[in-house]
Amino acid sequence: MTRDSISRVVRIWITVILCFLQITHAEPVQYCKFGYNGKHENAEVDFCMGVTMHKNQSSEAYDMYLSMTITRGSDLGWTAIGTGSRMAGSLMTIVYGDPLSKEPPIVSIRTATGHHQPKPISSEEAGGAEIRLLQAKWRTVDEEDALAAVSSSSPIHLAEVALVCYSCNLWPVTGKGGHPITPMATSLPWIWAWNEDQQISELTDDVHLNAHKHRAGNGGWGTFYVDMARSLNPADSIPSVPLIHTGVRTLGTSDTPLNGGATFTWFHHHTVAQIHGFLMGIAFLCLFPLGVLAMRSQSSKSFKYHWIIQLVASLCTGLGAILGILMSWGSFNSPHQVAGLLVSLTLGCQAFLGWRHHVIFLRVRHRTWISHAHIWTGRLIMVVGWVNFITGMLLVGISQGWTLLVAAIIVVEIVGLTFWVWACNRRNLRKAEESDMPWRSEGEGEYFAVGEDEEDTEMNEVGDNDKHESSPYDPMLRKHDSA
Structure with a gap:
């Protein structure tokens, strides 16, 4: 990824922040x-x-x-x-x-x-x-x-x-x-x-x-x-x-008084909404990005770290989705609700794609359509999850300052992770050139998805003749001839 590409990503997400500023100009009631x-x-x-x-x-x-x-x-x-x-x-x-x-x-x-x-x-x-x-x-x-x-x-x-x-x-x-x-x-x-x-x-x-x-x-x-x-x-x-807002029954309103005289029903709904937001925030603002870092950590245990982190993030998302469904009470037609449910269901498919990619790669030693499906599904989950977290903050009336802060954090994460992936690819390419080893194309070597450190672990399983002191996403070595 060139500097021009990074600058383009930064400009795009600055535009997104300005859009959030316009959207959050007033609190919804x-x-x-x-x-x-x-x-x-x-x-x-x-x-x-x-x-x-x-x-x-x-x-x-x-x-x-x-x-x-x-x-x-x-x-x-x-x-x-x-x-x-x-x-x-x-x-x-x-x-x-x-x-x-x-x-x-x-x-x-x-x-x-x-x-x-x-x-x-x-x-x-x-x-x-x-x-x-x-x-x-x-x-x-x-x-x-x-x-x-x-x-x-x-x-x-x-x-x-x-x-x-x-x-x-x-x-x-x-x-x-x-x-x-x-x-x-x-x-x-x-x-x-x-x-x-x-x-x-x-x-x-x-x-x-x-x-x-x-x-x-x-x-x-x-x-x-x-x-x-x-x-x-x-x-x-x-x-x-x-x-x-279509399909939303109450925002800053209630069937009962909103002060100390509010009923237990309203308090319970408010508490469940806070837990729902906390779980989704932990998953999409912390754990999923941390999983991306883990898969590029160049540690011999990167695959183990990655799948454990992604599993915990998926469990948080699933539990948060269950709470969201319970809060909907039959009114399930807002874009936030639909997108959240689709992301939660897609996580199960994403886990299956990651497992199949791992199994098939060990056999054929190169990526297949399942590998690319896993990559792009991961990207889609991250982007939709981030956007949906912001829309959730808008729906429950989180203050404009906090909403903009979270939007800024998301932009920093996207730019930082994109640069991290680019830097890793550059470092690995430089190592390959110094050791005169073949290097795959940029499109074949770049990753930015939920769960893509499988190749490292798979490389650790190559025979002794192919083992080298490596880290995740080092260049792929060719098989030595047995002759």
Whole structure:
């Protein structure tokens, strides 16, 4: 590998770090209810919301950026979310409309006094806050979309809504269930409600809405809690609207309070997530790279060190994958989950390929297609594992600083291991030239994969006439003629 090649690798991974900087610019906060079953009958509420708080440098107040998606199969009913623990004084966002009418969904911003019909808010009722709609559109979910995985007897429509509440911390706190909308709130209660069968004939923002069912849960209404402090975007520039992560139910949110009153269920889920991340971090940030170093260590026991390290790393990955599956609770359709499962399953195939390569090489004394399959599978596992570890940090809301630090560590590991392999090949080539021994082509001698020190161990098994004082990846000696 030339210096130009190394420089190209460094430039590529610097670009990757800059991409991570853009991705991690704001902390993810999201809450979802997945209840759409592809049919109107027996369907349950299905929506997602994401929120970002940002300090406005001009007004010195805090703005709230809100995203919503609502999944539905007809023009019936409405879906709403609101701040606070009760309807009274809540800042509500209510979405309804006909996805087949070629008109955008209606986004009605309302509040209520007591348990009465919510009414569109006036400027006086807003108390200094100003709500502006940024986006409202319907999107038909086709068969290739992940959301269309359910069995559907009718087209699935997705309402996509985005709005900003300027100076939202000035929203007045009224009523017993009122709570200030501030980035200092670490467990701000929100409410949701829905009606699944009202035929809304007049698509205006002040239309009369039939009541939801009075049964809590998926029957008609519910509460959830949002860590608003986590959603605070510290940048001076205006943030983008929150991105809704497909298939993820909670990020910085919970069905129960997020402070000391959180239930054991939430604590257990949080602890399992930490163990899952720790195991994957040990495997992909420490053990797998250490296994690559072991296979190039030029030790007579490099093969033994390598397979032991890779076995421990694979066990950590497998256990971490099991914990990840347990945390998914039936919602298994995000790219992070799918990639993690594929990597974990591929490790078993990789171990088999490494074993077959070792057995066949001892017999034929050169690489076969299995050898190259083992090499490229190892490379793919490492790259996908690294990227997936970063996406996992994004999904659980690890701070931007820590995410960038891990990304930098990964770049350093890639550059360092690449240089280490290049240096080993150069050293071995120089030894071969000094001893006037034949040397195989660069493509035949270079390695950068999980598990490739087999040749060293295999060389130790060559007859006495071929033995020499060697180390891993020294040049391959030709067989001496028996004559």
